[in-house]
Amino acid sequence: MTKLSIEPDYSYIAENIKRVEERIARAAEKSGLGIPVNLVGVTKTIDEERISYAIKNGVSVIGENKVQEFLEKKDGIDFGDCKKHLIGHLQTNKVKKIVGQVDMIQSVDSVKLASMIGKYSAESGITTDILLQINSGNEENKFGFTADEIEERCHETAGIEGVKVCGLMCVAPICEKDSEIRNIFSNIFKKFIDIQGKNMDNIKMKYLSMGMSGDFENAILEGSNMVRVGSAIFGAREYR
Numbered sequence: 001m002t003k004l005s006i007e008p009d010y011s012y013i014a015e016n017i018k019r020v021e022e023r024i025a026r027a028a029e030k031s032g033l034g035i036p037v038n039l040v041g042v043t044k045t046i047d048e049e050r051i052s053y054a055i056k057n058g059v060s061v062i063g064e065n066k067v068q069e070f071l072e073k074k075d076g077i078d079f080g081d082c083k084k085h086l087i088g089h090l091q092t093n094k095v096k097k098i099v100g101q102v103d104m105i106q107s108v109d110s111v112k113l114a115s116m117i118g119k120y121s122a123e124s125g126i127t128t129d130i131l132l133q134i135n136s137g138n139e140e141n142k143f144g145f146t147a148d149e150i151e152e153r154c155h156e157t158a159g160i161e162g163v164k165v166c167g168l169m170c171v172a173p174i175c176e177k178d179s180e181i182r183n184i185f186s187n188i189f190k191k192f193i194d195i196q197g198k199n200m201d202n203i204k205m206k207y208l209s210m211g212m213s214g215d216f217e218n219a220i221l222e223g224s225n226m227v228r229v230g231s232a233i234f235g236a237r238e239y240r
């Protein structure tokens with residue numbers, strides 16, 4: 001008897017990527033801002049095969065939440081030119097392990113963390129691109145700088161060797177109404193533009209990373225140019 005080997009069918013991932021890209025393009029056009037919007041495929045809990053498939057089918061940046069999970073999976077992923085971002089809360093005792101392994105750390109939520117990333121980066125002779133995480137004001141997503149302090153913290157971070165601030169990142173709360181979430185995104189966009197306009201040394205306010213599967217269109221309408229999309233690409237996550 002011959003054993004049937006059945007190739008797993010991941011075509012739904014390719015279809016989802018296309019659909020998400022279309023939705024991004026439509027929202028970007030509607031926003032009228034005329035800026036390209038970057039898609040980060042969020043791969044937490046997703047296995048190496050599916051991630052490699054997604055990369056082959058158009059995902060050019062992936063985002064992982066946990067250092068340990070990323071390090072365990074990375075050698076099994078066919079990255080090609082795909083960039084790697086860390087998007088989850090980074091504990092200071094994991095900094096050494098992740099520096100040099102990713103192209104950007106989006107979730108920098110304290111000046112101390114930025115200093116540690118800078119220290120290990122400088123020791124390895126590299127500069128790590130970072131985003132400063134801004135707290136949108138809700139309880140559950142407690143990580144990040146407040147809108148009131150973000151400019152001051154940008155200044156402080158700009159002086160740290162080994163890191164380059166490339167923009168802001170936020171995780172918005174779940175809102176009942178579109179108007180509510182758009183208001184939150186809009187306020188963060190204003191801060192982003194504000195800081196951009198000040199042309200601080202060693203600060204390049206290039207990326208505004210906001211918007212996930214449930215809210216990325218609203219985020220784009222309010223000025224996001226980087227969305228982090230997981231479940232709309234890979235389906236609902238199964239946590240082990």
Ligand SMILES: *Cc1c(COP(=O)(O)O)cnc(C)c1O
Pocket residue numbers: 042044065087088171212213214228229230231232
């Ligand atoms: C999981 C996660 C996402 C993606 O969430 P989806 O709702 O699956 O799109 C985006 N950003 C962060 C920080 C996440 O942890």
